[in-house]
Amino acid sequence: MNNQGAPLSVINVLCGKNHDLQALRKSGVLYRRAARLLKKSETPESVVMVVSTFEGPVNVSATSSLEQSMLPAMDLTHDEEPTEDLDALFLDTQAHEMTLESNDEESDVEEYMQEDEHEDTVLGDDEQTSEEHGEHAPDYTKMADADCIRHWALAGNESLASVGRLLEMLRAKTDLNIPKDPRTVLRTKRDRATLLNIGDGQFWYHGISRCLVLELRKHATVPQVLLFDLNIDGLPLHSRSKTQFWPILMKVVEHPHWPVLVVGIYCGQSKPESNGPFLRPLVEEINALHRTGLVLEYATVRVHLRAIIADTPARAFIKGVQGHMGKHSCLKCCCEGETVEQRTVFLDTNANKRTDGAFRNKEYVLHQTGSTPLVDLENFDIIEDIVVGDRLHQIDIGVTKKLLNIWYIGVLRSTKRWNREQREIIHHRLKRQTFPFETQRKLRSLDDLSYWKGAECKAFLHYAAPVVLKGLLTGQQ
Secondary structure (H helix, E strand, C coil), rough: CCCCCHHHHHHHHHCCCCHHHHHHHHCCCHHHHHHHHHHCCCCHHHHHHHHHHCCCCHHHHCCCCHHHHHCCCCCCCCCCCCCCHHHHHHHHHHHHHHHHHHHHHHHHHHHHHHHHHHHHHHHHHHHHHHHHHCCCCCHHHHHHHHHHHHHHHHHCCCCCCHHHHHHHHHHHHCCCCCCCHHHHHCCCCCCCCEEEEEECCEEEEECCHHHHHHCCCCCCCCCCEEEEEECCCEECCCCCCCCEEEEEEECCCCCCCCEEEEEEEEEEEECCCCCCHHHHHHHHHHHHHHHHHCCCCEEEEEEEEEEEECCCHHHHHCCCCCCCCCCCCCECCCCCCEEECCEECCCCCCCCCCCCHHHHHHCCCCCCCCCCCHCCCCCCCCCCCEEECCCHHHHHHHHHHHHHHHHHHCCCCCCCCCCHHHHHHHHHHHCCCCCHHHHHHHHCCHHHHCCCCHHHHHHHHHHHHHCCCCCCCCCCH
């Protein structure tokens, strides 16, 4: 037992089963004084001086040899009743308390002076830090009172409740001419979001500029140039409903840690009827940002669109071209597809490549099924800058799932499907297969192949296929 724990245990022993002394012990007075006396390197015997005049029944087994050596003058096994009145005991305790309090006041003054010196040192460091970063800080002397509060709230991402309490205190304690409502200080828009009706759905457009301004407020430095990518795709909201979202998402290329920004959202029972009202606000804003840049209060940022990323159906929709099942649906060349066993294939590998100028002039009559606002984009190659490297539809579903449909289900008449014995071997191997934690979905049986998602096809191609299909494929396959 250490020196600090010994006197505290002695206090417990001395109190015994006396209710009054137990109440005194539970109040914490004895423990606080014992800790402070030990801190001042006083002898442990002075801790028990408060109750040394009390001789009561004590459990000898609960007292260690160290505790007994600390109290040689006390008979811990004495069974007689206490000889002194409890009032006298508490008077002695009170007198001792007053002595200790006077000593504590002196020590508190010393501690306060030391803490004050430490705070001065910390404040000096903070002032030096603020001077170092003073170049980026705004000049509050030239700002209005409400603008200063607004800058503080936006820089710290303060809530409306916090700003409201601050305004209430400033209005009560100062003569500042500031608004009462925090929404007035923060210049919160009172109007509801503007929704544009497109067919049977509604379209909300937030804007690229607003997204970038809100994000740049969170960072101390502002880049001179920003390159961004756009993603357009559709996704269902519910498994048993036709309602779906078509969001326009933006990602800043140079800052991958920045979140994905929502530029606009279309909500309806299907995709937008026309890409004109869906893409027109986006195209106009991109052209405006390309000409003037993103104008901030203290800087101007050049903003450029690098690429538009979309899957195969969404890409055909925004460009106004044939879908992937059409014979003139190739986005990169003028190859004409051929039908082979109810499948469209592109066999010509030497066809002429499509160009941006010919697309804008609508020279591809069979390829272009409609118009698109994307042709009005400045400094943008509508052929090269709309990415077609779509792994989901080209590899996972376009190749892996299609080959499994040919071999397992037999969708092609010219190709014989696997027999029953081969199927049982595949099922047995697939059940024994263990996948790493990188796989996003648990692989289902090949009997549910028509319900497989892209992640399942990817997991089968990379992890299961080399083991499951070993010895079952011919040289041609």
